[in-house]
Amino acid sequence: MEYIKIDGEYFVVDDNELDPNGDPLFVEITKEEYEANT
Amino acid sequence: MSLIYNRKTTGLFENGAAQKGDNTNFSGYTTRTTSGDYLSNGRSLYMSNVNARGSGTLGAQYIPVDTSKVYQLAYSVKTITQSYNNRNGSGHLGYACFDENKTFIDLRNLKGIGNTQLTRAASPGDTTIYVSDASGWYTGTVHYFLAYMIFGGIYPFSGGYSRYNVASNGYTASTITNLGGGEWSIGLQSGMPTWSGALDSNGEYPVGTYISNGRAGGTYNYALGAPVYPQTWTTYSTVCTGTARSSGPTFRHGTKFIKFLNLRNYNYRSENAGDAALYAMDNLFFGEIPSANDTLPTSFLQSDRFR
Numbered sequence: 047m048e049y050i051k052i053d054g055e056y057f058v059v060d061d062n063e064l065d066p067n068g069d070p071l072f073v074e075i076t077k078e079e080y081e082a083n084t
Numbered sequence: 085m086s087l088i089y090n091r092k093t094t095g096l097f098e099n100g101a102a103q104k105g106d107n108t109n110f111s112g113y114t115t116r117t118t119s120g121d122y123l124s125n126g127r128s129l130y131m132s133n134v135n136a137r138g139s140g141t142l143g144a145q146y147i148p149v150d151t152s153k154v155y156q157l158a159y160s161v162k163t164i165t166q167s168y169n170n171r172n173g174s175g176h177l178g179y180a181c182f183d184e185n186k187t188f189i190d191l192r193n194l195k196g197i198g199n200t201q202l203t204r205a206a207s208p209g210d211t212t213i214y215v216s217d218a219s220g221w222y223t224g225t226v227h228y229f230l231a232y233m234i235f236g237g238i239y240p241f242s243g244g245y246s247r248y249n250v251a252s253n254g255y256t257a258s259t260i261t262n263l264g265g266g267e268w269s270i271g272l273q274s275g276m277p278t279w280s281g282a283l284d285s286n287g288e289y290p291v292g293t294y295i296s297n298g299r300a301g302g303t304y305n306y307a308l309g310a311p312v313y314p315q316t317w318t319t320y321s322t323v324c325t326g327t328a329r330s331s332g333p334t335f336r337h338g339t340k341f342i343k344f345l346n347l348r349n350y351n352y353r354s355e356n357a358g359d360a361a362l363y364a365m366d367n368l369f370f371g372e373i374p375s376a377n378d379t380l381p382t383s384f385l386q387s388d389r390f391r
Contacts, residue, residue, distance in 0.1 A: 050226055052222070052224070052226070052229060052299070055301070057300075057301065057302070059228070059300075060138070063138070063139060063140055065180075065188060065190065065303045065304075066142070066180070066182075066187075066188035067187075067188050067190060067251075069190065069228075069251065069300070069303075070228075071140060071303050071347075072228075072300050072301055072302055072303045073176065073302065073303065073306075073347065073350065074301070074302050074306070074331065
């Protein structure tokens with residue numbers, strides 16, 4: 047799991063979950079969850 | 085006024101109310117027949133995997149979409165069994181977008197961030213490109229955001245969607261330079277690819293070619309949010325129409341098909357000391373409606389009248 051902040055949005059990137067193009071799953075998360083994991 | 089919802093079944097999901105008596109098109113689920121745990125047709129789709137903690141599941145069915153029309157999307161959900169630590173079922177609900185070739189549409193295929201145009205013609209293999217404005221381009225280190233796309237040929241800028249993209253590590257942030265006079269340069273990590281459909285008769289990407297910064301974001305359209313599902317039947321509904329660079333209800337540019345999407349128990353994905361929560365879904369509805377003011381009411385969406 048990788049946690050990313052950009053332009054006021056927060057995401058978790060999950061390399062174990064791939065989209066139909068084979069890219070990691072990006073899911074927007076709350077600031078609180080981001081801060082709890084970084 | 086009478087409304088006709090597209091098919092002899094209710095809405096466009098095939099088997100969205102387990103009408104077939106099985107989990108056809110929804111392999112991420114089994115079915116459940118316990119009284120009270122279904123809304124129609126004697127069974128529901130049942131998320132019965134005690135190890136599902138965040139894993140996504142897409143429906144098998146590609147549903148054709150005309151993005152100029154107005155659709156309602158509505159899923160009804162009920163937690164059946166709480167997790168080992170008393171969590172209800174949860175997770176993102178929505179859909180995935182696909183183009184006319186049934187290829188998944190990522191945000192990095194969509195205009196909307198760092199839209200600009202070439203100020204000098206570019207050729208395949210070039211490692212520097214020149215644009216009118218790169219002030220909105222990402223300058224950090226996350227390779228998923230160092231992406232770019234160009235528009236041309238069958239992917240005009242007006243359509244907002246292009247498969248002519250480099251989806252990660254496309255350029256080097258530190259090379260972005262304001263040259264003054266309305267021109268910026270951008271250093272590419274590899275030479276400009278050959279996208280023949282966008283090349284002119286000289287084999288170049290001509291001056292004026294539209295180019296945008298590609299940035300990853302919410303992978304799917306989480307149109308119904310990421311709720312925690314109550315232990316009573318609860319319906320989540322929204323209206324979908326038009327196109328945008330979107331991870332919400334609005335379709336993505338270029339969308340011709342969608343698929344059902346659920347990130348199972350995503351909200352509590354890291355709580356893995358025991359069984360995950362189990363939940364039922366029923367009366368999954370996606371259908372054209374006359375206008376955003378004509379949505380089907382919850383009383384119908386939770387009824388036994390789904391066929």
